[in-house]
Amino acid sequence: MNTIFQEKIKRLRLEETVFIFDFDGTINKKYNGTTKTPSIISIFRNENILNEEYSKQAHALMSTYQPIELDPSIPLETKIQKMEEWWQKHIQLLIKHKLSRKSIREVSYHKSLIIRDGIVDLFSFAKDAQIPVIIFSASGTGFDSIRFFLERHNILFENVTIISNQFEYKDEIVTSYISPLIHALNKDENVLKLFPEINKKLLERKDVLLFGDSINDVNMILDRNHNQVIRVGLLNEKD
Numbered sequence: 001m002n003t004i005f006q007e008k009i010k011r012l013r014l015e016e017t018v019f020i021f022d023f024d025g026t027i028n029k030k031y032n033g034t035t036k037t038p039s040i041i042s043i044f045r046n047e048n049i050l051n052e053e054y055s056k057q058a059h060a061l062m063s064t065y066q067p068i069e070l071d072p073s074i075p076l077e078t079k080i081q082k083m084e085e086w087w088q089k090h091i092q093l094l095i096k097h098k099l100s101r102k103s104i105r106e107v108s109y110h111k112s113l114i115i116r117d118g119i120v121d122l123f124s125f126a127k128d129a130q131i132p133v134i135i136f137s138a139s140g141t142g143f144d145s146i147r148f149f150l151e152r153h154n155i156l157f158e159n160v161t162i163i164s165n166q167f168e169y170k171d172e173i174v175t176s177y178i179s180p181l182i183h184a185l186n187k188d189e190n191v192l193k194l195f196p197e198i199n200k201k202l203l204e205r206k207d208v209l210l211f212g213d214s215i216n217d218v219n220m221i222l223d224r225n226h227n228q229v230i231r232v233g234l235l236n237e238k239d
Helices: 003-011 040-046 052-070 076-096 101-108 119-128 142-152 196-204 215-220
Strands: 017-021 133-136 160-163 166-170 173-178 207-212 228-233
Touching: 017 196, 040 052, 040 101, 052 076, 076 173, 101 142, 133 196, 142 160, 142 166, 160 196, 207 215, 215 228
Parallel strands: 017 133, 017 207, 133 160, 207 228
Antiparallel strands: 166 173
């Protein structure tokens, strides 16, 4: 472990610390050995969980918008607009094809979704040390999928809070989403401010340990409101 990183970790005060996690590729594994593992939404896309027409249209959206997300030459403002379009269109697609809470739960228990080594121990440590854990995710299937995954692994403790996209249901079928819409490029303190109770809890803690696997995850918290922010980047892929 890097010496500077070790020294920073030693300076963390448990009573002043909060953990912030991304979800996909951070709490669950991006690779199982050399085999790439799916995200929850990619299981819906790839395995015809809803139907073939949904999968076809979802793949078409990804083919259109993912290159924009990954292209470093496109201005950030344009990317943010396009990510909003993508998430909006995809949610409408989920609604059209009658996404259910039951199917979200089934996919959250899918055998190919594997929890990252050490997460159960780290969450258990945070519970015993009374450290708040905030999961901040742009997941396309949102709050319920993360909740079911944590329940599956018995780590949905009282100190754990999930900030992600949320749906409204009628007879357990998705009918709409609850604002704000969280996408890959707006996971930052502007969204956190829309959750005042969680934001207050975060601001009361002066030391932050942040975990993510995307370069955009560094923006989930800003340094100016805290004494110390330690960012742990998980290098899932070489590029």
